Amino acid sequence: MAKVSIIIPTYNVEMFLDECLESIQRQTLQDIEIICVNDGSTDHSLEIIKKYAENDPRFVIVDKENGGYGKTMNVGLDKATGEYIGIVEPDDYVPLAMYEDLYKIAKENDLDMVKADFYRFTRNPENGNMNLVYNHLDLTGKWYGKLFDPSEEPETLRFIMNTWSGIYKREFLEQHHIRHNETPGASFQDNGFYFQTFVYAKRAMIVDKPYYMNRRDNPNSSVNNREKVYCCNVEYDYIREILMKDPEIWSRFKYMYSLKKFHTYNFTLQRIGEQFKREYVQRISQEFKRAKENGELKQGAFYPVEWDDMMLLIQEPDAYYFKICLKNKQIRSLEKKVASLENSTTMKVGRVIMFIPLKIKKLFKKK
Structure with missing residues (x-):
């Protein structure tokens, strides 16, 4: 063996x-x-x-x-x-x-x-x-x-x-x-x-x-893969079935199950295509709303910022969409613009221009 x-x-x-x-x-x-x-x-x-x-x-x-x-x-x-x-x-x-x-x-x-x-x-x-x-x-x-x-x-x-x-x-x-x-x-x-x-x-x-x-x-x-939208939802249904086979196990792990599901669904939001995101937020909002009604969410299992996001998702899914999805989209857009600017001729010339007075300043400091 x-x-x-x-x-x-x-x-x-x-x-x-x-x-x-x-x-x-x-x-x-x-x-x-x-x-x-x-x-x-x-x-x-x-x-x-x-x-x-x-x-x-x-x-x-x-x-x-x-x-x-x-x-x-x-x-x-x-x-x-x-x-x-x-x-x-x-x-x-x-x-x-x-x-x-x-x-x-x-x-x-x-x-x-x-x-x-x-x-x-x-x-x-x-x-x-x-x-x-x-x-x-x-x-x-x-x-x-x-x-x-x-x-x-x-x-x-x-x-x-x-x-x-x-x-x-x-x-x-x-x-x-x-x-x-x-x-x-x-x-x-x-x-x-x-x-x-x-x-x-x-x-x-x-x-x-x-x-x-x-x-x-x-x-x-x-x-x-930006088109496999609900595959993680299917997997978490499967996990839930396994955990619920034993009431003691489900009671012990249900709060962390909900936390990991929240993390995974947010990962899905970052992965899937833009055209699917708003619909996906509405879907998972209803899913977590049911979890809250069934006593499957516990504030102590979440970090404060995670709990605030969870409550926003449940209560105001459109606001959650704008906060999570559009904010990240804007960040990615800004990152691309910064990267493009850093590689531009204008930026390279600017660095040379700034380099000279900085060198002169350092020389004066040494004296």
Whole structure:
């Protein structure tokens, strides 16, 4: 049995796949199983995977008809035999020691899961320069490096949501039947998996060291799809059904469920096309209004500014639309104008003109 099974759900990612697979193949933890699930790719992704499998017996290929992300991940989870499970998106990559380090922590503390900070990055297509943004799972800093029980600490759901920056004990996933939503054509089906791991895990840790490299410049990524408007709503309906199966779990997690839903829906507002935003605000306003009437919102679960925004959304959705959507649109417009101005000849000449008197001023100061 491998120490870690790493699942790569693959669909039309030939541009990035070599970088991803090579980073996994070169892990310092050698005892790994690399499960590539090809979800009916129509580009050269399958051929690239086969190239690696020919020379490395640790690669396991599953080639299936296109069925969506949730189904693809579940096929990989069913195929895995490792002690722990890792997930790598095929347009991302991982540093060499990631799985060795996380596996050591997981074993030493007998963890159901361990997760780490991560980087988000983009690359300049002209010169290849990388822009890195460090992402802290826990913005408070109080949960790092200590053992905690997520099933008794709903607050930990506030961590930045992802499923790929850590590893999960396979026995734990099997015991609680933790899988992804398989709704055809849906997206963001990792949200449900994330919730289940926190609801059922008893022993977990997070690490204040970044490993995973999460790409943000793949134009085919779900986060850049401006037309999938209600996919997150569908996913949160699925999460709600899971939580409500156990009244005790629902009672404990309903407030954080509403908070994470609010965060996710606001992310959706930033992602979708302008033509959909006003309608979307009206839809989620009604959804949260029902949640408030059903006792699913608690002011103490929100930061003050979040609660104010929630009340504005419920009571005055048009005002919320103008505040959130139009303000952000104006900011983006101003940013473009500033960037254009900074690159203009006028600005460059102005900098030269300002540079000379500043130099003279500094000379006088020295005297």
